[in-house]
Amino acid sequence: xxxxxxxxxxxxxxxxxxxxxxxxxxxxxxxxxxxxxxxxxxxxxxxxxxxxxxxxxxxxxxxxxxxxxxxxxxxxxxxxxxxxxxxxxxxxxxxxxxxxxxxxxxxxxxxxxxxxxxxxxxxxxxxxxxxxxxxxxxxxxxxxxxxxxxxxxxxxxxxxxxxxxxxxxxxxxxxxxxxxxxxxxxxxxxxxxxxxxxxxxxxxxxxxxxxxxxxxxxxxxxxxxxxxxxxxxxxxxxxxxxxxxxxxxxxxxxxxxxxxxxxxxxxxxxxxxxxxxxxxxxxxxxxxxxxxxxxxxxxxxxxxxxxxxxxxxxxxxxxxxxxxxxxxxxxxxxxxxxxxxxxxxxxxxxxxxxxxxxxxxxxxxxxxxxxxxxxxxxxxxxxxxxxxxxxxxxxxxxxxxxxxxxxxxxxxxxxxxxxxxxxxxxxxxxxxxxxxxx
Amino acid sequence: xxxxxxxxxxxxxxxxxxxxxxxxxxxxxxxxxxxxxxxxxxxxxxxxxxxxxxxxxxxxxxxxxxxxxxxxxxxxxxxxxxxxxxxxxxxxxxxxx
Numbered sequence: 001x002x003x004x005x006x007x008x009x010x011x012x013x014x015x016x017x018x019x020x021x022x023x024x025x026x027x028x029x030x031x032x033x034x035x036x037x038x039x040x041x042x043x044x045x046x047x048x049x050x051x052x053x054x055x056x057x058x059x060x061x062x063x064x065x066x067x068x069x070x071x072x073x074x075x076x077x078x079x080x081x082x083x084x085x086x087x088x089x090x091x092x093x094x095x096x097x098x099x100x101x102x103x104x105x106x107x108x109x110x111x112x113x114x115x116x117x118x119x120x121x122x123x124x125x126x127x128x129x130x131x132x133x134x135x136x137x138x139x140x141x142x143x144x145x146x147x148x149x150x151x152x153x154x155x156x157x158x159x160x161x162x163x164x165x166x167x168x169x170x171x172x173x174x175x176x177x178x179x180x181x182x183x184x185x186x187x188x189x190x191x192x193x194x195x196x197x198x199x200x201x202x203x204x205x206x207x208x209x210x211x212x213x214x215x216x217x218x219x220x221x222x223x224x225x226x227x228x229x230x231x232x233x234x235x236x237x238x239x240x241x242x243x244x245x246x247x248x249x250x251x252x253x254x255x256x257x258x259x260x261x262x263x264x265x266x267x268x269x270x271x272x273x274x275x276x277x278x279x280x281x282x283x284x285x286x287x288x289x290x291x292x293x294x295x296x297x298x299x300x301x302x303x304x305x306x307x308x309x310x311x312x313x314x315x316x317x318x319x320x321x322x323x324x325x326x327x328x329x330x331x332x333x334x335x336x337x338x339x340x341x342x343x344x345x346x347x348x349x350x351x352x353x354x355x356x357x358x359x360x361x362x363x364x365x366x367x368x369x370x371x372x373x374x375x376x377x378x379x380x381x382x383x384x385x386x387x388x389x390x391x392x393x394x395x396x397x398x399x400x401x402x403x404x405x406x407x408x409x410x411x412x413x414x415x416x417x418x419x420x421x422x423x424x425x426x427x428x429x430x431x432x433x434x435x436x437x438x
Numbered sequence: 439x440x441x442x443x444x445x446x447x448x449x450x451x452x453x454x455x456x457x458x459x460x461x462x463x464x465x466x467x468x469x470x471x472x473x474x475x476x477x478x479x480x481x482x483x484x485x486x487x488x489x490x491x492x493x494x495x496x497x498x499x500x501x502x503x504x505x506x507x508x509x510x511x512x513x514x515x516x517x518x519x520x521x522x523x524x525x526x527x528x529x530x531x532x533x534x535x
Contacts, residue, residue: 002514002516002519003475003518003519003522003523003529003531004460004461004529005458005459005460005461006519007461007519007520007522007523008461008523009461009519009522009523009526009527009528009529010460010461010462010463010464010527010528010529011461011528011529011530011531012528012529012530012531013530013531013532014485014486014489014530014531014532014533015532015533016533028455029452029455030455030458031455031456031457031458032457032458032460033457034460035460036460040485040533043480044480044481044482044484044485044533045480045481046481047481047484047485049484049487049488052484052485052487052488053488053491053492055485055488056485056488056489056491056492057492068489068492068496071489071530072467072497075463075464075467075472075528075530076463076464076465076466076467077463078462078463079460079462079463083460088454088455088456088457089454089455089457090454091452091453091454091455092451092452093447093449093450093451093452094447095446095447096444096445096446096447097445097446097447097448098444098445099442099443099444099445100442100443101440101441101442101443102440102441102443103440105443105445109445109448114448114449122443122445123445123446123448124443124444124445124446125444125446128446146450150512153452153453153455154453155450155451155452155453156450156451156453157450157451158451160446161448161449161450161451164446164447164448165448168448236448237448240448240449240450241448241449241450242450243449243450243452244449371480374478375478375479375480375510375511376510378478379478379506379507379508379509379510380509380510383508383509
């Protein structure tokens with residue numbers, strides 16, 4: 001709403017009613033609590049013109065006043081003196097939550113929405129002090145900034161605040177550098193998107209074995225303390241350090257996502273990988289330790305092995321089954337990685353990625369008709385962003401590439417009980433140094 | 439008597455909120471130009487077209503211009519705001535979330 005404040009143009013924002021709390025709180029946090037907002041029923045998507053005209057002719061479901069009267073008055077009704085005034089106010093977070101019994105504090109933390117609704121380890125002064133021994137960094141150092149969506153304000157957090165959340169998750173002090181690195185990335189595991197996104201955290205380098213992370217049999221499952229609690233800590237710290245994750249206010253994921261309990265958190269199986277580790281592909285040395293953060297994790301596809309005759313068709317079918325906005329991250333059991341090498345002749349990970357890029361295609365008119373392409377890709381194409389602008393010019397039945405090569409990734413994980421492989425629809429955001437936080 | 443425990447607060451630190459003054463409202467919409475700004479999210483344009491039709495039918499003295507932000511809704515669109523400031527009197531943005 002910069003147009004109203006920064007450009008001096010009187011403006012009304014029209015929203016659907018399900019967003020009433022979130023848009024009001026965003027306006028307030030951005031210093032414009034009196035911004036004129038009007039609501040129509042949910043949904044707009046998929047409605048006919050006559051149904052939408054009925055919305056416009058009807059009543060605002062939040063105020064029960066006519067929608068167009070709200071809009072006209074929103075542009076013409078003068079503000080009161082208090083509404084026009086500038087000014088500022090501070091908000092604070094006390095260091096101590098409360099003092100009470102174990103049971104009372106568990107209830108308090110749950111009711112404040114500081115947990116994932118499962119019991120937590122209460123972050124006492126002593127436990128947090130013990131956790132802080134896992135890093136050489138000072139408790140008061142600023143680690144980073146995070147927010148649940150682009151429209152909200154960034155919140156700030158210190159090493160101690162990260163340690164508090166790590167204690168709550170049940171993590172051990174030796175895991176803290178990985179948790180701090182994830183926090184320092186600024187990538188939230190509690191994005192508020194209606195799409196119900198979650199995150200994936202891939203750990204590389206010596207830290208994996210130093211803290212006993214699992215990269216082999218069952219690595220993505222709840223059988224390893226480090227994998228489980230690092231992932232849980234990353235999710236708890238995201239919701240708490242960014243200022244909350246409350247349905248209807250700071251979380252709007254329509255269906256939610258079970259991956260958001262602890263992200264998809266695991267170590268890469270570097271020892272059994274035929275290729276260079278993920279963090280090395282992204283600028284680190286093999287002796288560096290790093291955690292790579294991905295968002296999305298809505299679409300997941302999987303298959304077993306690669307059949308000699310139709311393996312290419314099978315891979316293409318799965319790629320076309322993903323949503324067209326979120327790029328594929330191939331998670332390959334080491335046995336599956338070797339099958340891709342045998343069938344495809346890929347001498348490097350980059351060769352495999354190039355093949356995926358060339359083969360993830362669908363007819364242009366089908367691609368551009370996806371709602372997700374309309375929302376997130378088409379606008380960029382219409383304003384000339386390449387290669388989308390060129391792909392927009394394709395004939396309707398021409399198969400166009402669905403993704404960008406730079407966004408396609410391959411990670412090796414698994415215990416070689418069978419050559420299974422999986423595709424996570426996920427966007428790589430950052431590979432964050434763990435060593436800086438030791 | 440259960441043991442009493444002191445627990446630390448897990449929340450981060452919010453930024454200071456600066457109140458921003460909004461633009462003065464118009465005396466009337468008659469003879470004014472209102473931009474209807476499609477934020478390019480989930481068929482927003484279709485709803486804005488119906489708002490445009492409502493003005494045409496019910497308040498014909500208002501000129502409306504349907505436009506789109508210059509990229510996806512998650513990005514700021516200063517070119518759009520500059521154009522509206524130069525050529526318009528007010529804006530209706532939709533459909534936001």
